[in-house]
Amino acid sequence: MPQATSARAGWGVLIAALLVAPWLFYPLFLVKVLCYALFACAFNLLLGTCGLMSFGHAAFFGSAAYIAGHAAKEWGLPFEAALLCAVAGTSLIGVVFGYISIRRQGIYFAMITLALAQLIYFLALQLPFTHAEDGLTGIPRGKVLGLFPLDHNMVLYYTTATIFLGAFSLIHIVMNSTFGQVVRAVRDNETRAISLGFEVNRFKLLAFTLSAAIAGLAGANKAIAFKLATLVDVHWTTSGNVVLMTLLGGLGTLFGPVAGAIIFVALENYLADSGLPVQLVIGAIFIGCILLFRRGVVGEIENLFNGWCDAAKKF
Amino acid sequence: MAEPAALEIDDLHGFYGESHVLHGLSLAVAKGEAVAIIGRNGAGKTTAMRAIMGLLERRSGSIKVKGRETISSPPEMIARLGVGFVPEERGIYSSLDVTENLLLPPKFADGGASLDEIYRLFPNLSERRKSQGTRLSGGEQQMLAIARVLRTGANIFLLDEPTEGLAPVIIEQICDVIDGMKKKGHTVILVEQNFHVASRLADRHYVMEHGRIVDVITCNELAAKHDRIKSLLGI
Amino acid sequence: MNIQVILGQLLVGLINGSFYAMMSLGLAIIFGLLGIANIAQGAFYMMGAFFSWMLLRWFDIGYFPALILVPLVVGIIGMVIEKLVLRRIYRLDHMYGLLLTFGILMFIQGLFVWLFATAGRPYPVPAELRGGFDLGFMFLPKYRAWVVAASLAFCLATWLIIEKTPLGRTLRAATENPALTRAFGVNVPALMTFGFGIGVAPAGAAGLLAAPIYSVSPLMGGDLVIVVFAVVVVGGMGSVLGSIVTSLSLGLLEGLARVVYPQGANMVIFVIMIAVLLVRPAGLFGREQ
Numbered sequence: 091m092p093q094a095t096s097a098r099a100g101w102g103v104l105i106a107a108l109l110v111a112p113w114l115f116y117p118l119f120l121v122k123v124l125c126y127a128l129f130a131c132a133f134n135l136l137l138g139t140c141g142l143m144s145f146g147h148a149a150f151f152g153s154a155a156y157i158a159g160h161a162a163k164e165w166g167l168p169f170e171a172a173l174l175c176a177v178a179g180t181s182l183i184g185v186v187f188g189y190i191s192i193r194r195q196g197i198y199f200a201m202i203t204l205a206l207a208q209l210i211y212f213l214a215l216q217l218p219f220t221h222a223e224d225g226l227t228g229i230p231r232g233k234v235l236g237l238f239p240l241d242h243n244m245v246l247y248y249t250t251a252t253i254f255l256g257a258f259s260l261i262h263i264v265m266n267s268t269f270g271q272v273v274r275a276v277r278d279n280e281t282r283a284i285s286l287g288f289e290v291n292r293f294k295l296l297a298f299t300l301s302a303a304i305a306g307l308a309g310a311n312k313a314i315a316f317k318l319a320t321l322v323d324v325h326w327t328t329s330g331n332v333v334l335m336t337l338l339g340g341l342g343t344l345f346g347p348v349a350g351a352i353i354f355v356a357l358e359n360y361l362a363d364s365g366l367p368v369q370l371v372i373g374a375i376f377i378g379c380i381l382l383f384r385r386g387v388v389g390e391i392e393n394l395f396n397g398w399c400d401a402a403k404k405f
Numbered sequence: 406m407a408e409p410a411a412l413e414i415d416d417l418h419g420f421y422g423e424s425h426v427l428h429g430l431s432l433a434v435a436k437g438e439a440v441a442i443i444g445r446n447g448a449g450k451t452t453a454m455r456a457i458m459g460l461l462e463r464r465s466g467s468i469k470v471k472g473r474e475t476i477s478s479p480p481e482m483i484a485r486l487g488v489g490f491v492p493e494e495r496g497i498y499s500s501l502d503v504t505e506n507l508l509l510p511p512k513f514a515d516g517g518a519s520l521d522e523i524y525r526l527f528p529n530l531s532e533r534r535k536s537q538g539t540r541l542s543g544g545e546q547q548m549l550a551i552a553r554v555l556r557t558g559a560n561i562f563l564l565d566e567p568t569e570g571l572a573p574v575i576i577e578q579i580c581d582v583i584d585g586m587k588k589k590g591h592t593v594i595l596v597e598q599n600f601h602v603a604s605r606l607a608d609r610h611y612v613m614e615h616g617r618i619v620d621v622i623t624c625n626e627l628a629a630k631h632d633r634i635k636s637l638l639g640i
Numbered sequence: 641m642n643i644q645v646i647l648g649q650l651l652v653g654l655i656n657g658s659f660y661a662m663m664s665l666g667l668a669i670i671f672g673l674l675g676i677a678n679i680a681q682g683a684f685y686m687m688g689a690f691f692s693w694m695l696l697r698w699f700d701i702g703y704f705p706a707l708i709l710v711p712l713v714v715g716i717i718g719m720v721i722e723k724l725v726l727r728r729i730y731r732l733d734h735m736y737g738l739l740l741t742f743g744i745l746m747f748i749q750g751l752f753v754w755l756f757a758t759a760g761r762p763y764p765v766p767a768e769l770r771g772g773f774d775l776g777f778m779f780l781p782k783y784r785a786w787v788v789a790a791s792l793a794f795c796l797a798t799w800l801i802i803e804k805t806p807l808g809r810t811l812r813a814a815t816e817n818p819a820l821t822r823a824f825g826v827n828v829p830a831l832m833t834f835g836f837g838i839g840v841a842p843a844g845a846a847g848l849l850a851a852p853i854y855s856v857s858p859l860m861g862g863d864l865v866i867v868v869f870a871v872v873v874v875g876g877m878g879s880v881l882g883s884i885v886t887s888l889s890l891g892l893l894e895g896l897a898r899v900v901y902p903q904g905a906n907m908v909i910f911v912i913m914i915a916v917l918l919v920r921p922a923g924l925f926g927r928e929q
Binding site for chain 1: 677725728729732734735736737738739740742743744745746747748749750751753754862863866867869870872873903904906907910911913914917918921
Binding site: 458459460479480481483484485490492496498499500501505508509510511513553554557 | 806809810812813815816817819820821822823824825826827828829
């Protein structure tokens with residue numbers, strides 16, 4: 091099967107699944123999956139385009155949760171406006187953090203993002219509006235388009251699914267656009283890209299900010315959906331979780347983060363209910379993944395698929 | 406019972422990643438012999454040395470050092486059999502001073518030179534004992550690279566391009582040192598682009614091309630095969 | 641603002657700086673020799689504190705024997721982890737090293753949370769080190785003076801071993817050119833296992849030193865190691881001496897910040913990191929990799 095057809099099949103499956111899912115699974119569970127899936131997609135955008143692995147993406151996810159929550163609860167802003175505030179705020183943080191961290195790559199970049207996110211964590215701990223350990227609770231869901239009450243779970247689900255699909259499509263378009271190609275060229279051979287005249291840092295900064303903004307969108311969506319923004323959302327374990335999700339699903343693949351998010355959220359729910367130690371199991375899976383399953387679910391499927399294609403070509 | 410050859414290579418294939426660099430190399434060096442591996446750039450001479458030393462990731466075939474099969478051995482095991490390695494890039498440590506560079510390779514057998522003997526043999530190094538390794542001139546670094554392995558008690562020496570880029574006076578000094586090794590009965594395997602050096606020091610010359618031996622020329626045959634050598638080396 | 645308050649906070653800063661120094665020293669050794677950014681250093685710190693507590697609670701073994709036992713046990717655990725787990729990813733991209741140690745941190749922290757819950761457990765200051773000295777301008781608690789002195793002595797001893805002994809010489813050579821060092825007959829893989837143990841032992845020792853000051857909890861290492869990473873970014877991963885100097889300086893600055901603006905003290909080191917990055921991306925003592 092040529093690549094274009096398999097991609098279109100993937101999209102078809104995705105849209106069909108999104109439409110049908112709430113009739114098969116608990117809608118709030120799906121909403122959680124979609125929020126984290128978008129979060130993972132945002133993380134993966136930065137990785138796939140610039141080859142930069144951020145260990146501090148919880149900074150954007152969590153800040154947006156607090157901003158959206160505050161906007162909806164204290165300022166009484168409608169749903170869309172609260173999301174917009176959060177995305178705007180997170181983009182600003184993204185530009186600043188991006189500007190600082192883009193100077194380094196690889197491990198140093200990861201360490202810097204980790205430290206910057208910790209800064210946000212400490213800010214969240216101190217600032218009054220976050221209510222520290224108690225968290226920001228009782229965030230109102232409001233209405234979407236001023237008409238449909240989000241307290242109705244199906245409305246919430248389809249709204250979240252639409253937001254997800256929109257942002258996911260945006261990511262896909264960006265990755266395949268001229269911008270996406272340039273940034274990938276930068277990733278593969280930065281010296282050459284510079285010698286060709288590209289303003290390498292500007293492209294990287296743009297990718298970083300976009301990644302932050304989309305992570306923010308996911309966080310804001312999550313906060314309003316679950317009426318809650320807590321310190322956990324800005325903690326380094328959340329940054330680690332999004333890395334694991336993407337790794338599980340397949341680093342750098344298009345659908346990988348989605349698959350990873352499904353597995354992760356389902357697993358976390360199961361563990362929490364069964365009383366097993368969550369962080370211990372997740373740590374073990376993390377280690378197992380890196381040693382034995384680096385390609386992730388989607389990556390392994392793609393690899394198998396390529397193997398079949400190569401075998402088929404030999405006939 | 407005849408003593409095993411110092412080095413015996415049979416059908417050695419070597420790869421850098423996907424690149425097939427050595428195509429069935431075979432040679433044998435008896436104890437106490439001095440041989441040279443000569444050939445054009447890119448023939449695979451340095452790769453062969455690295456393969457013998459266990460530094461080449463993928464190799465197949467047979468390499469026997471003093472009768473022991475070492476094709477799958479790690480470098481540290483091969484060194485312990487008594488092989489002293491002087492790499493093409495010299496490999497002087499910048500984070501160590503001259504004395505530390507000299508003391509780094511562990512002693513595995515008696516018979517090596519003592520530190521004092523080395524300083525007598527190489528007065529330049531004696532003067533620069535506390536200098537950072539890489540602050541030395543090219544010639545001094547080459548001396549240091551050779552001096553290092555004289556301490557360890559090794560009796561098979563692999564020298565990769567020891568005279569490359571050096572002034573004639575220094576080349577003379579290095580040739581004297583290698584002569585000293587030969588007098589002690591050590592085995593010397595030399596990779597040399599400089600044919601004058603090779604012909605002065607080696608009993609036999611292996612000509613390498615495209616990752617395999619294409620000719621063997623003994624000392625006696627040098628004059629007779631002079632033209633052939635010139636064309637093989639592209640001089 | 642009286643002088644006693646300032647000196648008191650500077651002392652706390654010096655103590656924190658000593659912990660940063662011990663942790664970052666180990667990180668520098670591990671990174672140089674193995675090429676791995678060991679974020680699990682936080683887990684070894686926590687295990688050091690916990691093992692001290694266990695030795696006291698379960699085996700009645702006190703502080704001073706623990707000073708020897710704890711780093712030893714932590715070092716051995718480190719070597720086992722290197723041999724079984726870390727070794728498998730050396731041939732991969734450096735990022736996998738950080739990912740793997742991140743997973744190990746989560747695993748070990750999760751294990752201890754499961755076994756011991758998150759509440760902090762107290763560890764008593766040993767009797768010999770209780771009380772303090774009245775210096776006139778301030779009161780210097782014995783234990784805190786001991787912590788600073790012990791950490792500095794430890795760091796100095798490590799520096800001496802690396803710069804002045806044959807083992808240190810071999811470690812430096814293996815860090816610079818592992819392949820050639822093997823060609824000289826040094827068993828570099830074994831050295832790397834040993835090196836990882838040497839790198840995590842100071843973290844364990846720091847945990848023991850910290851136990852009487854900060855109570856013993858499974859979560860104590862996570863936040864600390866991130867600060868230490870920021871310290872390492874500021875100092876650069878180049879030199880052992882650089883890590884020590886940077887750690888102590890940043891600890892002191894943090895202490896000073898606590899005098900002037902206590903709520904912001906946690907964040908000072910990160911802010912300094914940002915400033916240094918804007919001016920010298922390679923860090924103060926770093927060599928561009």
